[in-house]
Amino acid sequence: MTEFEMVVGLECHVQLATASKLFCSCSTGSFGAEPNANVCPVCTGQPGTLPVLNRKAVELGFKAALALGCTLRDVSIFARKNYFYPDLPKGYQISQYELPFSDHGRLDIPGPPAKTIGIHRIHLEEDAGKLLHLAGSRALDHSLADYNRAGTPLIEIVSEPDLRTSEEASQYLTTLKAILQYVGVSSCDMEKGELRCDANVSVRRHGEDTLGTRAEIKNLNSFKNVRDALEHEFGRQVALIKEGGRVVQETRLWDAGRGATFAMRSKEEAHDYRYFPEPDLVPLRADPDLIERLKAETPELPLMRRARLVSQYGLSDDAAGVLTAERALADYYESAVAVCGPKAAKAAANWLGTELLGRLHADKKTIVDSPVPPGHLGELAALIEEGTLSSRLAKEVFAKMWETRVSPKELVETQGMTQVSDESQVAQWVEAAMADNPQSVADLRAGKEQAIGRIVGGVMKRSGGKANPAVVQKLIRERL
Ligand code: ADP
Numbered sequence: 001m002t003e004f005e006m007v008v009g010l011e012c013h014v015q016l017a018t019a020s021k022l023f024c025s026c027s028t029g030s031f032g033a034e035p036n037a038n039v040c041p042v043c044t045g046q047p048g049t050l051p052v053l054n055r056k057a058v059e060l061g062f063k064a065a066l067a068l069g070c071t072l073r074d075v076s077i078f079a080r081k082n083y084f085y086p087d088l089p090k091g092y093q094i095s096q097y098e099l100p101f102s103d104h105g106r107l108d109i110p111g112p113p114a115k116t117i118g119i120h121r122i123h124l125e126e127d128a129g130k131l132l133h134l135a136g137s138r139a140l141d142h143s144l145a146d147y148n149r150a151g152t153p154l155i156e157i158v159s160e161p162d163l164r165t166s167e168e169a170s171q172y173l174t175t176l177k178a179i180l181q182y183v184g185v186s187s188c189d190m191e192k193g194e195l196r197c198d199a200n201v202s203v204r205r206h207g208e209d210t211l212g213t214r215a216e217i218k219n220l221n222s223f224k225n226v227r228d229a230l231e232h233e234f235g236r237q238v239a240l241i242k243e244g245g246r247v248v249q250e251t252r253l254w255d256a257g258r259g260a261t262f263a264m265r266s267k268e269e270a271h272d273y274r275y276f277p278e279p280d281l282v283p284l285r286a287d288p289d290l291i292e293r294l295k296a297e298t299p300e301l302p303l304m305r306r307a308r309l310v311s312q313y314g315l316s317d318d319a320a321g322v323l324t325a326e327r328a329l330a331d332y333y334e335s336a337v338a339v340c341g342p343k344a345a346k347a348a349a350n351w352l353g354t355e356l357l358g359r360l361h362a363d364k365k366t367i368v369d370s371p372v373p374p375g376h377l378g379e380l381a382a383l384i385e386e387g388t389l390s391s392r393l394a395k396e397v398f399a400k401m402w403e404t405r406v407s408p409k410e411l412v413e414t415q416g417m418t419q420v421s422d423e424s425q426v427a428q429w430v431e432a433a434m435a436d437n438p439q440s441v442a443d444l445r446a447g448k449e450q451a452i453g454r455i456v457g458g459v460m461k462r463s464g465g466k467a468n469p470a471v472v473q474k475l476i477r478e479r480l
């Protein structure tokens with residue numbers, strides 16, 4: 001298989017974070033709502049109705065394009081994409097075709113090796129409704145249509161065929177999601193279908209410069225599905241070519257349960273959709289003042305923030321990557337550092353990355369639901385850094401912070417949880433622990449270094465975890 005390389009281009013649909021739909025005032029908050037609760041004559045395409053473009057959706061689309069380094073077109077055109085399917089009440093989808101609002105962007109993936117993936121275009125369009133095929137569960141002989149989602153604003157982000165491995169595709173999606181969340185374009189919750197992706201896959205021999213024939217895989221609703229589907233599809237196409245066969249251009253469906261892709265239909269051509277300019281909407285003009293304002297509102301993007309955390313606080317690139325994966329997490333971290341100062345910034349990153357995220361994860365919570373506010377985590381990091389808390393004590397304090405929401409300073413003061421570094425006090429514990437473990441003392445004298453662990457353990461037990469480990473080590477060695 002190494003004779004061949006994978007070539008992938010992704011088409012991602014992203015739900016824009018607006019309160020109302022793209023062309024009417026119906027709510028977009030349809031997730032979990034009663035079926036067909038959020039519909040009106042416009043989004044169900046009743047005769048005589050007219051669409052009115054949602055300004056907020058346009059702004060969010062523009063913001064996404066700016067964050068992805070795209071060129072914004074001065075004038076773009078909405079187009080009707082005609083097809084018949086029961087989830088599409090109007091019989092056509094309003095999209096953009098020949099003149100999308102932006103193109104020629106880029107997205108840098110971290111690697112290694114780092115790489116720039118081209119963005120071919122981004123256009124605005126409305127979502128379709130949803131069909132419920134309940135035949136199995138309710139013994140219905142028909143399907144049900146829910147139009148709550150019909151008319152929800154989307155952008156479609158089309159990449160160039162620049163991705164070469166499933167790992168790169170995965171990084172592209174992770175980075176794209178982080179950028180869109182940072183900029184506030186979308187919450188990109190894949191479980192709610194706010195980020196959906198189709199993958200175009202072809203293969204060719206290494207060194208060839210023309211592209212092979214591609215298959216388009218639909219229905220990839222998680223990062224894992226994307227990776228698995230790409231690997232499977234790559235293997236299928238390579239095997240086919242090796243047998244002397246040819247890849248046909250078609251739309252395939254990923255079946256996660258069976259771990260395979262299946263032919264769904266031959267690829268539809270643009271002319272199948274009979275695109276024409278949407279007669280009910282005027283051309284969309286990009287107002288220069290608006291663009292200036294949106295540019296000014298664009299925050300520091302994830303990869304830049306990641307690099308800054310590395311240089312400013314001395315974090316490892318991996319740690320900075322974890323912290324900048326979500327804007328809320330990075331904001332939390334920097335609020336904590338504002339309290340503990342740069343000297344304890346690494347400790348803050350450690351405690352956030354392991355203890356706090358570990359507990360949040362176990363409770364299926366995110367950083368915004370954290371019972372430990374960033375200021376408390378900062379205080380804890382400072383207490384560790386200045387030696388007031390050993391890491392063992394800090395763990396206990398942290399457990400209490402999580403349960404009681406009390407600040408670590410207060411816990412240390414009221415519960416006497418301070419680390420003991422006073423040598424005369426520590427010496428008493430050390431002597432007692434050495435007397436308890438004569439064999440370990442003898443082993444240690446004989447050069448068996450591991451034996452010190454048991455004595456240190458004894459000291460920690462006697463001191464209730466409060467003895468300063470560095471002082472303990474020093475005093476044991478003095479006594480040998
Ligand atoms: P369509 O509109 O028919 O879906 P596009 O030309 O817009 O086709 O391409 C859609 C996606 O397919 C893009 O992301 C593009 O990068 C990708 N793509 C095009 N050709 C290939 C190919 N030979 N192999 C892999 N991906 C491809």
Ligand code: MG
Nearest residue numbers: 011158198216
């Ligand atoms: Mg397409």
Ligand code: ZN
Nearest residue numbers: 024026040043
């Ligand atoms: Zn409506």
